[in-house]
Amino acid sequence: xxxxxxxxxxxxxxxxxxxxxxxxxxxxxxxxxxxxxxxxxxxxxxxxxxxxxxxxxxxxxxxxxxxxxxxxxxxxxxxxxxxxxxxxxxxxxxxxxxxxxxxxxxxxxxxxxxxxxxxxxxxxxxxxxxxxxxxxxxxxxxxxxxxxxxxxxxxxxxxxxxxxxxxxxxxxxxxxxxxxxxxxxxxxxxxxxxxxxxxxxxxxxxxxxxxxxxxxxxxxxxxxxxxxxxxxxxxxxxxxxxxxxxxxxxxxxxxxxxxxxxxxxxxxxxxxxxxxxxxxxxxxxxxxxxxxxxxxxxxxxxxxxxxxxxxxxxxxxxxxxxxxxxxxx
Numbered sequence: 459x460x461x462x463x464x465x466x467x468x469x470x471x472x473x474x475x476x477x478x479x480x481x482x483x484x485x486x487x488x489x490x491x492x493x494x495x496x497x498x499x500x501x502x503x504x505x506x507x508x509x510x511x512x513x514x515x516x517x518x519x520x521x522x523x524x525x526x527x528x529x530x531x532x533x534x535x536x537x538x539x540x541x542x543x544x545x546x547x548x549x550x551x552x553x554x555x556x557x558x559x560x561x562x563x564x565x566x567x568x569x570x571x572x573x574x575x576x577x578x579x580x581x582x583x584x585x586x587x588x589x590x591x592x593x594x595x596x597x598x599x600x601x602x603x604x605x606x607x608x609x610x611x612x613x614x615x616x617x618x619x620x621x622x623x624x625x626x627x628x629x630x631x632x633x634x635x636x637x638x639x640x641x642x643x644x645x646x647x648x649x650x651x652x653x654x655x656x657x658x659x660x661x662x663x664x665x666x667x668x669x670x671x672x673x674x675x676x677x678x679x680x681x682x683x684x685x686x687x688x689x690x691x692x693x694x695x696x697x698x699x700x701x702x703x704x705x706x707x708x709x710x711x712x713x714x715x716x717x718x719x720x721x722x723x724x725x726x727x728x729x730x731x732x733x734x735x736x737x738x739x740x741x742x743x744x745x746x747x748x749x750x751x752x753x754x755x756x757x758x759x760x761x762x763x764x765x766x767x768x769x770x771x772x773x774x775x776x777x778x779x780x781x782x783x784x785x786x787x
Contacts, residue, residue: 526758530751537754545758555759557731558739564646565735566713569653574705577657581664582694595665599658606656610722613652614639639724642732649733652719660705667701668694699781707774714767717741736763 525531529539549555584595601609616623617638625635638648671694679689695702717737720728726742727734740759747753 522757522760525754526761528754531753532747532751538751545755546762548755549759549762554727554731554734555739557727558734558736561646561732561734562714562716562736565650565653565716566710569650569713570706570709572650573654573657573660573709574702576654577660577705578664578698580657580661581668582690584661584665585668598661601655602658606718607722609655610652610719613655613719614723617648639733640729642728642730645724645728645732649720649723652723653713653716660709663701663705664698667698671697696782700783703774703778703781707771710770710774711767714763714770 525537526545527540527542528537529541529544531537580598584591584598588594604612615621617625619625619635619637619640624638628635636644639645675693675697676689679693684692715737716735720733720735720738721741724733727738736759740756740763743752743756743759747756
């Protein structure tokens with residue numbers, strides 16, 4: 459009777475409790491036990507990081523996307539007014555948002571090339587055989603050991619109109635004090651100059667790439683009578699294109715997310731919002747979320763920033779055929 463029931467249950471096929479099926483189940487169980495025994499320790503070590511990624515990265519990320527579709531949301535009550543395009547329409551008609559995007563693009567367009575060129579020139583110099591070169595390397599990299607907030611506060615004290623060292627130097631040579639951060643015409647150049655303070659980090663990356671260039675290439679060029687300029691443009695730069703690509707991507711991403719230096723140099727966006735950057739605008743909307751319910755608006759701006767950065771990064775990757783890797787023909 460049991461056999462008949464099994465055959466009916468399986469449409470006349472193999473019985474549900476046949477020895478072959480039991481053997482297959484036991485085999486899968488043994489393989490699973492071996493897999494756990496072999497990789498169990500790895501899963502245990504990865505568990506804290508995985509949980510942290512889920513609760514502190516993935517969940518907030520998806521939550522911000524969800525909240526970006528609501529008209530009003532604060533941390534004190536549930537979101538209200540679901541509307542897919544409300545915050546986007548509000549964003550594109552917000553003069554402060556447009557100003558923040560403009561300032562961020564200007565800063566990126568100017569700061570990224572300056573940082574890359576100057577750090578590369580420093581790396582070329584530090585790669586040469588000069589007496590005391592180790593001291594120069596330490597001094598140039600030393601500003602990178604300071605936090606961005608500390609360096610921002612230090613620069614604000616340096617350019618202060620009343621007691622800043624720069625204005626004291628101007629006064630010592632008979633020139634009047636100058637408000638570097640209180641004028642819209644000079645605040646952005648000052649911010650760009652301060653942004654160059656940490657170019658030692660890029661310099662180290664350039665230096666590591668220069669060290670990896672084979673000396674045989676330069677020796678062969680010397681045998682052919684190549685000048686220093688030709689060796690620089692036809693050997694050094696092509697061999698450094700992977701690092702150019704990497705520095706370009708990372709510098710663009712960092713420039714679009716600039717915040718701490720601007721926040722420590724000026725309050726808010728500065729004179730005429732001349733230093734109102736994208737992340738500064740997001741932060742200001744976040745600060746008013748309790749009183750004005752703008753958390754959803756801030757989340758929408760954050761996701762638009764993600765799209766902008768992703769588009770710029772995709773363009774850079776798409777146009778990366780100029781990058782030369784050692785194995786390329």
